[in-house]
Amino acid sequence: MLTDSLGPVLIANRGEIARRIIRTVKRMGLRAVAVYSEADADLPFVREADEAVPIGPANPAQSYLDVAKVLEAARVTGAKSVHPGYGFLAENAAFARAVIDAGMVWIGPAPEAIDRMGDKINARNLMEAAGVPVAAGTREPVTDLSLALRAAESIGYPVMVKTAGGGGGIGMSVALDDEGLSKAYEQAARAAARFTGGDALEGPAVLLERYIERARHVEVQILGLPDGRIVALGERDCSVQRRHQKVVEESPSPGITPELRERMLAAAVRAGEAVGYLGAGTVECLVDADKQDFVFLEMNTRLQVEHPVTELVTGLDLVELQLRVAAGESPDVRPEPRGHAIEFRVYAEDPKRFFPGPGKIMEWDEPSFDGVRVDSGYEAGNTVTPFYDPLMAKLCVYGEDRADALEKGRKAVGAFVVVGPKNNLPFCVELLDNAEFVTGDYDTGLVARMRA
Amino acid sequence: MAEVRAEMVANVWKVLVSEGDTVSDGDTLVILESMKMEIPVLTEDDGVVAQLKVAEGDVIQEGDLIAVIE
Numbered sequence: 001m002l003t004d005s006l007g008p009v010l011i012a013n014r015g016e017i018a019r020r021i022i023r024t025v026k027r028m029g030l031r032a033v034a035v036y037s038e039a040d041a042d043l044p045f046v047r048e049a050d051e052a053v054p055i056g057p058a059n060p061a062q063s064y065l066d067v068a069k070v071l072e073a074a075r076v077t078g079a080k081s082v083h084p085g086y087g088f089l090a091e092n093a094a095f096a097r098a099v100i101d102a103g104m105v106w107i108g109p110a111p112e113a114i115d116r117m118g119d120k121i122n123a124r125n126l127m128e129a130a131g132v133p134v135a136a137g138t139r140e141p142v143t144d145l146s147l148a149l150r151a152a153e154s155i156g157y158p159v160m161v162k163t164a165g166g167g168g169g170i171g172m173s174v175a176l177d178d179e180g181l182s183k184a185y186e187q188a189a190r191a192a193a194r195f196t197g198g199d200a201l202e203g204p205a206v207l208l209e210r211y212i213e214r215a216r217h218v219e220v221q222i223l224g225l226p227d228g229r230i231v232a233l234g235e236r237d238c239s240v241q242r243r244h245q246k247v248v249e250e251s252p253s254p255g256i257t258p259e260l261r262e263r264m265l266a267a268a269v270r271a272g273e274a275v276g277y278l279g280a281g282t283v284e285c286l287v288d289a290d291k292q293d294f295v296f297l298e299m300n301t302r303l304q305v306e307h308p309v310t311e312l313v314t315g316l317d318l319v320e321l322q323l324r325v326a327a328g329e330s331p332d333v334r335p336e337p338r339g340h341a342i343e344f345r346v347y348a349e350d351p352k353r354f355f356p357g358p359g360k361i362m363e364w365d366e367p368s369f370d371g372v373r374v375d376s377g378y379e380a381g382n383t384v385t386p387f388y389d390p391l392m393a394k395l396c397v398y399g400e401d402r403a404d405a406l407e408k409g410r411k412a413v414g415a416f417v418v419v420g421p422k423n424n425l426p427f428c429v430e431l432l433d434n435a436e437f438v439t440g441d442y443d444t445g446l447v448a449r450m451r452a
Numbered sequence: 453m454a455e456v457r458a459e460m461v462a463n464v465w466k467v468l469v470s471e472g473d474t475v476s477d478g479d480t481l482v483i484l485e486s487m488k489m490e491i492p493v494l495t496e497d498d499g500v501v502a503q504l505k506v507a508e509g510d511v512i513q514e515g516d517l518i519a520v521i522e
Contacts (some may be wrong), residue, residue: 170488243489348487356486358461386461386486386511 002327006081006105007031009323010074011049012095013085014064015377016393017305018045021083024319026050033077035070037063039385043377051077058387064088067095071102081105081326083319087389090302091118107326109224109301113275117299121164121207127296130274132267135286135295137209148185149178151208158213161185163192164205172244174211214443216255216287217241218294220268221310223280223321227330230272232265233316234337236309238284240431242354242447247424248431249306250342251313254402254440255289264294271299279325280307280318289443305345305391308375312341312398340405341398344413344428346376347390348421351430352451357422358386367415371398371408374416384421392423402440406432454497456519462486464510469519473501481519482506497521 007030011018018034022045025032034049039058046052053073056063063069065088074082082099084090084107093111100106108114117123121141128134136155141164142148152159152175161184162172171191175181188206221233237253238246256264268283282304284297307318314335324331348357364380376393378384384392397412399405413428434450436442462484469481476498484491503520506512 355491356460356462356489358486386463388487390487 001029002329003028003030003323006107006323006327008033008050008077008079009107010035010070010077010079010082010104011045011085012064012070012082012089013087014040014045014388015043016045016375016391017085017303017377019048019377020375021085021319022048024317024323025083028320028323030323033073033079035064035073037387039383039387042382044379044382045377053077058385060088060387067092067098070095071098074099074102074104079104081107081323083107083322084302086300086302086305091300093118105326107279107322109278109281110276113277114301116275117281117301119164119205120162120298121205123299124207124296126274127271127299130270132271132274132283132296133294135209135212138207141205142185142208143205145182145185148181148206148208152178152181155208155210157181158211159208160211161188161206161208163188164207165192212286212288212295214289214445215239216253216289216443217246217284217297218253218256218264218287219282219284219304220264221280221282221304221307221318222268222272222277223318223325223333224272224277225325225330225333226278226328228276229330230269230277231333231335232268233310233314233318233333233335235261235264236304236306238306239442239444240437240446241444246306247345247347247447248342248428249309250340250402250405251309252337252340253287255442256287257292260287260292260294267294267296271296275299277301280322289441305394306343308373308394308396309341309343312373312396313337313339339398339400340402341396342405342409344395344409345391345424346393346395346416346418346428347424348384348392349390349424350422351424351427354424354427356386356390358384358390359421360384361418361420363417363419365415365417366393367395367412369411369415371405372396372412373398392418392421395428406438453502454495454499454521455517456481456493456495456521458484458493458512458514458516458518460484460486460491460514462491462512464506464508464512465490467504467506467508469501469504471501471504475499475501475521484512493518495519495521 093114240248397408465485502522
C-alpha cells in the first residue's frame with residue numbers, strides 16, 4: 001500500500017477532529033501521533049493516539065498555532081506526514097511548506113492552492129475567470145472607509161463586508177446603508193488585524209459583496225486526484241447559522257432542484273481545475289432559492305467540520321481518501337449519494353443567545369442506535385475551556401429520506417445527555433419543531449427569525 | 453456603587469478603561485474573549501471607575517469581579 005509510507009501520521013489539531021482522524025489513521029494500520037496543549041491533556045484524543053506530545057500552554061498561539069513546536073513534535077516522533085484537520089494551521093500555506101521542507105507529506109492541497117484560495121479577493125477573481133458565477137463586489141482590496149463607501153455605492157446596498165483573509169464568519173457583517181457600512185468596516189478591519197496579525201492602522205484587506213437576502217448556503221465537496229481529475233462528492237446545505245457560523249448541515253440540500261445541483265457540481269469541478277486542486281476541498285456557494293441560481297462564496301482548502309454528512313450519504317471515508325491522495329493514489333471514486341443525513345453541532349453555549357458556556361462536564365451520554373453517528377471531543381469529567389471553539393460534538397443522523405432523518409434527529413437529540421457546560425441541545429429540539437426547518441424551506445436568516 | 457461581574461469563564465482580551473476614568477451607561481469597560489468570540493462588557497451606570505480588577509491576559513471565572521463603578 002502506498003499509504004504505508006505516510007506513517008506515523010501527526011495530527012496537528014485537537015478535540016473531535018483529532019479523534020476522528022486518529023480513528024481512520026489507525027484503521028489503515030498507521031501510527032497516529034497527537035499533539036496537545038496543557039488545557040487538553042485529559043481529552044480522549046490524547047489517550048486514543050498511539051503517541052501524544054505536549055506542545056505548550058492553553059493559549060493556541062503558544063501551542064496549536066506554534067509551527068516550530070508542531071514541527072518539533074513531528075521530528076521527535078519520526079512522523080512521515082501531517083494532517084492539519086480544520087482551523088488552526090489547516091489553511092496556513094507557510095506551515096504546509098514547512099512540513100514539506102522538513103521532508104514530510106502534507107495531507108492537504110499544494111501550499112500554492114492554499115495561498116490562492118486563502119485570499120478571498122484573489123479567489124473570487126480566479127473563479128470568475130474560470131467561469132464560476134460570483135456576486136457583484138470589489139475586485140481589489142478595500143483598505144479604507146472612503147473606498148468602501150464608494151464601492152458600496154456602485155454595488156448597491158445591502159452589502160456584505162468581510163475580511164479578505166481568515167474565515168469562519170469572523171469579522172463578517174451586513175451593512176444596509178453608509179452608517180452601517182462604517183461600523184461593519186471597522187469591525188472587519190479589527191477582526192482582520194486580530195486574526196491575521198495584520199495592522200488595523202495600515203488598512204487590512206476587506207472586501208464588499210452584494211448581499212443576497214433569503215439566501216441558502218450550499219457547498220460542494222470536491223476531491224482532487226493526483227491524475228488531474230476533480231470529482232464532486234455532492235453538496236451540503238449549511239443554511240442554519242448563527243453569527244454567520246454553521247450550526248446544522250444536511251445533505252442533500254432540500255432547497256435546490258436536480259438541475260441546479262448539476263450546475264453547481266459542474267462549477268465546483270471547474271473551480272478545482274482552475275487551481276489544480278489536490279485532495280479534499282469545499283466550494284462554498286450562496287443560493288438564491290427563489291431564482292434557483294448561485295454564486296461562488298469561497299473555497300475551503302481543507303476537510304470541513306461537516307464532512308460526516310457527505311460520508312453518511314456516500315459511504316466514503318473522506319479522511320481515508322485524503323490519505324490515499326496524499327500518498328499518490330488516484331482512487332476510482334464514483335459517488336452515488338443515497339438517503340439523507342443531518343449534522344447537529346453540539347456547542348457549549350447557551351441555547352437562547354448562543355453565548356459561550358465553557359465548564360466542567362459532569363455527565364455525558366451519547367445516543368447510540370442505528371442511523372446515528374457521534375463525533376465527539378469530550379467525555380464525562382473533561383472541562384470545556386474558553387481557549388478554543390465551542391464545538392463539543394457533532395451529532396449526525398442518517399435516514400432513508402429527509403422525514404426519516406428528522407425523526408431520527410429528534411430521537412437522537414432527545415437522548416443526548418450533557419450536564420455541566422451550557423449547551424445548544426435545547427436549540428436543536430426547537431429547530432426540529434420549526435416549520436421552516438421541517439419543510440426544508442429555510443434560509444440563512446432562519447436562526448435570527450427564531451430569536452427575533 | 454455598581455459591581456460589574458463576568459458572566460462566563462473568559463480571557464481578558466482588552467481593557468479599555470483605567471481606574472479614575474469617568475464612564476457613562478453603555479460604555480465598554482473591557483472586552484472578554486471566550487471560545488473565539490469577543491464579548492464586550494459594558495457599564496449600565498454613569499460614574500467613575502473606582503476599582504478595576506482585571507488586566508489583559510487574565511483568565512476570569514463566572515462571577516468574578518471586573519470593575520466597580522461609583
